[in-house]
Amino acid sequence: MNPVPTHAQAFAAPAKLNLDLRITGRRSDGYHNLESIFCLISLYDTVYLAVRDDDKIILHTPTQGVLPEQDLxxxxxxxxxxxxxxxxxADIWLEKRIPMGGGLGGGSSDAATVLLALNHLWQCGLSRETLMTIGLKLGADVPFFIFGKNAFAQGVGEQLREIAIPKQWYVVVRPPVHVATSVIFSHEGLTRDSKSSIMPTFQTVQPFRNDMQAVVLEAYPEVLQVYEKLKQYGSPLMTGSGACLFxxxxMQKDAQAVYSRISNEYKAYCVEGLARHPLLDI
Structure with missing residues (x-):
């Protein structure tokens, strides 16, 4: 990454896990109705921002193969x-640590952090709810990161209510493959009729599952290989539409022990769950 000038300010953009993800139906607009438990985790991108006196928006760290104007x-x-x-x-620099296309929400989190931080730096004075409405047009996961707390999500992910999640640690593993979300959502074997939760809590929704997981494990042997490896250490689950498993x-020591064994073979992260977004009070 090119050096970031000293006058730019740094803002954190955390990743997320879907601790549970169920598809409750298909909508008339082609999208799916989901229910999910979103959990923030201590794996971060860093967004650097500097206010410009003119009206130009310049992304100084474009992703290879992605036009800057398409970047979230x-x-x-x-x-x-x-x-x-x-x-x-604004001038924008991104320091990426969250792997792309893994179901961890990195791009959506970056977009949410940009909205939250520029609302502050530009002194726009917009409410969190208004920012969430703007964010939804960018992607279904963006409102969650603006919401700023662990949440039970419904709809396409925009209907959010805070949910209490006990302090946990997670070992997240990135299989060496990119899962195409559109392929999974259109798969004929995908479960689309899960029963909606009534008064969901962390305890009542268990046992956790991901309705997309079986389809991904069948279609992507690279993900299945990691899944089978992780089964000897616990009950692995996929986040989002994959490919990451966790x-x-x-206990942190138990997570660290498994991480030390698995990280020699795969790209892995040992992270803790967060109770709130770093920019919740901005």
Whole structure:
């Protein structure tokens, strides 16, 4: 990454896990109704921002193969600028640590952090609810990161209510493959009729599952291989539409022990669950 100038400010963008994910139906617009438990985790991208005196939005760290104007962070800045009619611009640098296409929400989290931080830096004064509405047009996971707390989500992921999650540690493993979300959602074997939860809590929704997991394990042998490996340490689950898998632990030492064994073979992370987004009070 090119050096970030000293006048740029750094803002954290945490990843998420879907501790539970169920598809409760298909909508008339082609999307699916979901129910999921979203949990923030201590794996972060860093978004660096500097306010410009002109109205230009410049992304200085484009992703290879992605046009800057298609990047979610760039689109978030331009969406906020358009909504407010603001005359200020921004320079954006992204330091990526969250793997792309793994179901950890990195791009959505970056976009949410841009909206939250520029609302502050540009002194727009928009409410969190308004920012969530803007964010939903960018992606279904963006409102969750703006919401800023662990949540039970419904709809396409935009209907959120806070949910209490006990302190846990997670070993997250990234199989060496990219899972195409569109392929999974259109798969004929996908379960689309899970029963909706009544008064969901962390305890009542268990045992946790992911309705997309069986389809992904069947279609992607690389994910299945990691899944079989992790089964000797616990009950692995997939997050989002994959490809990342994770195991939950109550004790950090247990998570560290498994991480030390698995990280020699696969890209892995040992992280803790967060109770709140770092920018919740911005």
């Amino acid at each position: 962070s760039f689109r978030a800045a331009t969406a906020l600028q358009s909504y407010t009619g603001g005359a200020k611009g 195991i939950s632990f109550q």
